[in-house]
Amino acid sequence: MIRLLLSALFLLISASTLVAQSDSAFVKIELPTEDNFLVINNDFNNCISFNSSDSIAVSKGILSLKIISKFYQDINTSAKIDENETKELKLYPIFLEKDSERETRSSYARCFWDSNVFIISDHDSEIYFEGEKIGVENSRLMLPGGSYKTTTALGDISSSKKITVSDNFQVVENYIRPKKSTIYLRSLVPGYAQFSKREKLKGSLFATLSSGLVFSAIFNEHRVRRESSEYEQLRFQYAAASDPNRILEIIEESEQTLDNIDRYKKIRNYSIIGLGVTYVLNLIDGSRAPEFGFRPNNRIKINPYIDFDKTLLPNANVKIDF
Numbered sequence: 001m002i003r004l005l006l007s008a009l010f011l012l013i014s015a016s017t018l019v020a021q022s023d024s025a026f027v028k029i030e031l032p033t034e035d036n037f038l039v040i041n042n043d044f045n046n047c048i049s050f051n052s053s054d055s056i057a058v059s060k061g062i063l064s065l066k067i068i069s070k071f072y073q074d075i076n077t078s079a080k081i082d083e084n085e086t087k088e089l090k091l092y093p094i095f096l097e098k099d100s101e102r103e104t105r106s107s108y109a110r111c112f113w114d115s116n117v118f119i120i121s122d123h124d125s126e127i128y129f130e131g132e133k134i135g136v137e138n139s140r141l142m143l144p145g146g147s148y149k150t151t152t153a154l155g156d157i158s159s160s161k162k163i164t165v166s167d168n169f170q171v172v173e174n175y176i177r178p179k180k181s182t183i184y185l186r187s188l189v190p191g192y193a194q195f196s197k198r199e200k201l202k203g204s205l206f207a208t209l210s211s212g213l214v215f216s217a218i219f220n221e222h223r224v225r226r227e228s229s230e231y232e233q234l235r236f237q238y239a240a241a242s243d244p245n246r247i248l249e250i251i252e253e254s255e256q257t258l259d260n261i262d263r264y265k266k267i268r269n270y271s272i273i274g275l276g277v278t279y280v281l282n283l284i285d286g287s288r289a290p291e292f293g294f295r296p297n298n299r300i301k302i303n304p305y306i307d308f309d310k311t312l313l314p315n316a317n318v319k320i321d322f
Helices: 001-021 099-105 180-186 192-196 200-240 244-284
Strands: 026-031 038-042 046-048 054-058 063-067 075-081 086-090 116-122 127-128 132-136 138-141 147-152 155-165 170-173
Touching: 026 075, 038 075, 046 244, 063 192, 075 086, 075 170, 099 170, 099 192, 127 138, 147 170, 155 170, 180 244
Parallel strands: 026 086, 116 170
Antiparallel strands: 026 054, 038 046, 038 063, 063 075, 116 138, 127 132, 127 147, 132 138, 147 155
16 A cells, blocks of 8 residues: 555656656756856846756747856857757857956856956045945946946045946956056156156156257267268368368368367267266156055955855756766
């Protein structure tokens, strides 16, 4: 009797399972990667976690599929899946080596962060989005596609940046404080570091003075060469001259030419020396910290592709094939 009841119960469960799956469809995705997600019809509120060759239950019809893998470029495709059909897809995603590539070509982080834009700035700066304050130091946003303006403010100093939002998750860095290494490199160009530190008057002075001295050195070097060429021509004329009056004129012109050469050389040399002094002063002044300081080396750098709460992993409707 018990065996008969168990057999009937088994048949009932099997029939219920068949009925339950009669309206189902499946997609089986074969990938050479791990840590994969499937987004159907751009519904990031339901990122479906799966392993390669799992059969994932989906609704029948024409579906837009986005296959997301950690450190790989998104794969966008569409498929028409009939009732009780298992659609098989064999895909090969492109590996993304750089963080900058993942920020623009991968949607992986969207499955863990309730946003598609992550804004990072200085540790004590205020962040504004379209004129409205949205946070301090960092902020996450979920935005429809389009162009927007974000602003970071630190006291009376601000920096604005335009961003273009797409389906992919992106990190927007909008810092006000410069890095020390950035300022040191910019000091190699006279005035550039000062402009970066918002010292416009000083930057203009270094840039103008350096440019003027470079022009003076080049211009006077050109005049030295021109006068030297003229002196050589006078020497040839002196060797070929037979008229005593002309010889005296050549001697007088030669002395004047030598004086000109000496004067232009001095101006050229003083310009080079002045340029060297100006450049050294520019390096010393340019490498000094600005009034609002340098960006600290120990700042917190959030990598949204690695740093996430594992408890936020979404649940998935997955049927494992044995």
